[in-house]
Amino acid sequence: MSNETLSNLLHEERRFPPSEEFAAHAVAKADLYEQAQADRLGFWDEQARALSWAQPWTQTLDWTNPPFAKWFVGGTLNVAYNCVDRHVEAGNGDRVAIHFEGEPGDTRTLTYAELQREVSKAANALTALGVQAGDRVAIYLPMIPEAIVSMLACARIGAPHSVVFGGFSSSALRSRIEDADARVVITADGGYRRGAPAALKPAVDEAVDGLDAVRSVLVVRRTGQDVAWTDRDVWWHEALEAADDVHEAQPFDAEHPLFILYTSGTTGKPKGILHTSGGYLTQAAYTHRNVFDLRPERDVYWCTADIGWVTGHSYIVYGPLANGATQVIYEGTPDTPHRGRFWEIVQKYGVTQLYTAPTAIRTFMKWGDDIPAEFDLSSLRVLGSVGEPINPEAWVWYRRVIGGDRTPVVDTWWQTETGAMMISPLPGVTAAKPGSAQVALPGIGIDVLDDEGHPVPNGSGGYLVLTEPWPSMLRGIWGDDERYKETYWSRFKGMYFAGDGAKKDEDGDIWLLGRVDDVMNVSGHRLSTTEIESALVSHPKVAEAAVVGATDETTGQAVCAFVILRGDAGYDESQADAVIKELRDHVAHEIGPIAKPRQVMVVAELPKTRSGKIMRRLLRDVAENRQVGDVTTLADSTVMDLIKQGLSTGK
Numbered sequence: 033m034s035n036e037t038l039s040n041l042l043h044e045e046r047r048f049p050p051s052e053e054f055a056a057h058a059v060a061k062a063d064l065y066e067q068a069q070a071d072r073l074g075f076w077d078e079q080a081r082a083l084s085w086a087q088p089w090t091q092t093l094d095w096t097n098p099p100f101a102k103w104f105v106g107g108t109l110n111v112a113y114n115c116v117d118r119h120v121e122a123g124n125g126d127r128v129a130i131h132f133e134g135e136p137g138d139t140r141t142l143t144y145a146e147l148q149r150e151v152s153k154a155a156n157a158l159t160a161l162g163v164q165a166g167d168r169v170a171i172y173l174p175m176i177p178e179a180i181v182s183m184l185a186c187a188r189i190g191a192p193h194s195v196v197f198g199g200f201s202s203s204a205l206r207s208r209i210e211d212a213d214a215r216v217v218i219t220a221d222g223g224y225r226r227g228a229p230a231a232l233k234p235a236v237d238e239a240v241d242g243l244d245a246v247r248s249v250l251v252v253r254r255t256g257q258d259v260a261w262t263d264r265d266v267w268w269h270e271a272l273e274a275a276d277d278v279h280e281a282q283p284f285d286a287e288h289p290l291f292i293l294y295t296s297g298t299t300g301k302p303k304g305i306l307h308t309s310g311g312y313l314t315q316a317a318y319t320h321r322n323v324f325d326l327r328p329e330r331d332v333y334w335c336t337a338d339i340g341w342v343t344g345h346s347y348i349v350y351g352p353l354a355n356g357a358t359q360v361i362y363e364g365t366p367d368t369p370h371r372g373r374f375w376e377i378v379q380k381y382g383v384t385q386l387y388t389a390p391t392a393i394r395t396f397m398k399w400g401d402d403i404p405a406e407f408d409l410s411s412l413r414v415l416g417s418v419g420e421p422i423n424p425e426a427w428v429w430y431r432r433v434i435g436g437d438r439t440p441v442v443d444t445w446w447q448t449e450t451g452a453m454m455i456s457p458l459p460g461v462t463a464a465k466p467g468s469a470q471v472a473l474p475g476i477g478i479d480v481l482d483d484e485g486h487p488v489p490n491g492s493g494g495y496l497v498l499t500e501p502w503p504s505m506l507r508g509i510w511g512d513d514e515r516y517k518e519t520y521w522s523r524f525k526g527m528y529f530a531g532d533g534a535k536k537d538e539d540g541d542i543w544l545l546g547r548v549d550d551v552m553n554v555s556g557h558r559l560s561t562t563e564i565e566s567a568l569v570s571h572p573k574v575a576e577a578a579v580v581g582a583t584d585e586t587t588g589q590a591v592c593a594f595v596i597l598r599g600d601a602g603y604d605e606s607q608a609d610a611v612i613k614e615l616r617d618h619v620a621h622e623i624g625p626i627a628k629p630r631q632v633m634v635v636a637e638l639p640k641t642r643s644g645k646i647m648r649r650l651l652r653d654v655a656e657n658r659q660v661g662d663v664t665t666l667a668d669s670t671v672m673d674l675i676k677q678g679l680s681t682g683k
């Protein structure tokens with residue numbers, strides 16, 4: 033983010049205090065901060081007691097072997113029981129858990145009692161396939177109820193799931209299956225995307241080819257399209273039909289692994305972020321209830337994320353279901369079959385809380401106020417934002433046009449690694465500032481440090497850190513303790529380094545400024561520059577590649593790639609368009625369509641320091657059409673002129 037944007041941000045004077053009426057009935061009260069301040073661990077004990085435990089814990093936090101935390105030591109619980117059965121036992125079996133809206137307009141409703149039967153059948157079916165506690169199960173599904181059922185069935189039998197976003201390619205899926213050593217893969221024939229069935233099963237077939245450790249592939253029939261079949265494939269509906277709809281959930285240790293979720297880091301290899309049970313569920317449920325002002329008996333909550341991302345894990349599956357919420361899930365894209373689809377869904381189900389990403393909000397803004405104006409959005413009470421910094425204009429638009437100038441907007445900062453929200457206003461308590469995530473949630477410790485590790489004063493910027501262990505923190509990187517310590521705990525002693533830049537304003541409120549490492553944020557999705565560079569270099573025509581994230585009005589950042597072609601690629605300018613297309617498609621094939629570069633620029637040289645490090649800062653200047661910055665540390669200071677000349681003449 034440029035300094036100019038930054039100072040504009042910090043001069044944001046608009047304030048939106050909660051209405052008296054909202055504050056009077058709010059779930060979250062201001063005294064949460066004082067309680068947590070007075071006794072942080074006691075505060076988390078109290079939040080954990082909102083769950084049902086088979087065995088109570090004897091110690092809240094064991095931090096004797098940092099950075100490896102244990103929360104609620106000695107406690108046992110079953111996560112799926114907490115998300116499903118206990119609501120049925122409490123007499124809420126008839127409450128709708130899921131209103132499913134398929135992209136083609138088909139719908140399905142599951143009550144908590146129905147969800148209990150489905151999850152029990154799936155748990156029995158997985159057990160029948162030989163899945164035992166501790167075995168990993170990979171899930172590669174569209175946004176259909178079976179995705180939630182699968183995750184809960186895994187949780188129920190203590191088999192950690194590894195959900196892989198359906199937009200990832202077969203090779204990305206394969207490397208995740210291999211890294212987690214998954215025994216079973218759950219997938220579907222396909223899903224609906226932009227008005228047409230999009231196949232999933234062929235990618236799985238390719239991904240598991242030759243992987244003998246994968247014993248079975250469970251296939252949900254969603255689109256009815258033809259699928260190739262092998263001995264290890266099993267139809268989901270046949271496996272579930274054969275299974276009993278009663279399943280006795282066994283409790284597991286609070287630290288039993290619940291899931292692995294892969295995310296991009298600064299190196300080429302995605303990290304398997306490991307989350308466990310008791311602390312994770314405690315914080316997911318607590319934040320979901322307080323930040324969304326949840327009243328499960330009458331609210332209809334909707335998070336538009338995909339379960340392939342952590343937002344889907346914590347705020348579609350675990351948080352809302354642990355709280356007994358009624359929610360909407362939607363399979364498709366916001367513009368299918370028309371640009372009012374989201375608002376049509378809000379109106380149809382009377383959605384009360386909406387949780388979406390700035391990139392979507394900016395797209396809706398671009399489409400114009402007239403579209404949401406055609407629908408009745410008066411049911412909305414709280415609007416949430418997540419995934420990247422939200423610019424004040426988008427924030428104000430969201431509140432005014434979608435929230436009828438009435439609803440609180442909560443900008444929630446967190447990460448795959450944090451498992452649940454960490455920084456956010458509380459609706460009914462915090463006077464909101466558009467563009468700022470503002471304050472640490474009660475029970476969470478944060479700070480902003482300078483290069484030397486000193487807290488910066490108000491009015492200054494630096495690196496965001498988390499100063500205290502928190503219940504839903506990652507417990508490590510799957511199979512790589514060293515990388516866990518090195519990535520998060522070595523930059524500042526005793527503190528978790530988030531990888532984000534942040535600034536404290538004059539009131540001490542936090543403004544997130546984007547990543548400070550080689551991680552890009554495209555439409556709220558985390559992508560690694562190195563990972564895309566490796567994908568490009570794996571193409572036979574490419575000798576070298578450098579990737580940068582350039583500011584983009586809609587997607588936040590966009591992937592821009594600079595490539596040097598091999599001498600023997602036989603390239604001449606007349607083929608530029610074809611080669612560029614080939615390289616963009618290659619990245620989509622290697623990683624997935626979300627990683628496809630917006631631009632590929634063929635260059636003769638890349639700007640490097642004398643020690644050979646690529647100076648991405650200069651490439652970002654080119655990609656953003658700016659005056660190129662200081663080139664004095666380049667090994668060859670004429671390189672940038674060459675690049676700029678080459679691009680302007682199309683070379």
Ligand code: WT7
Nearest residue numbers: 343418419420421443444445446447448544558
């Ligand atoms: C990165 C984490 C949190 C779930 C979705 C993304 C950025 C996330 C915000 C926000 C500014 C944000 C950060 C963070 N980010 N939320 N409200 N304001 N930036 O999870 O893929 O693990 O990405 O997303 O840069 O480090 P993720």
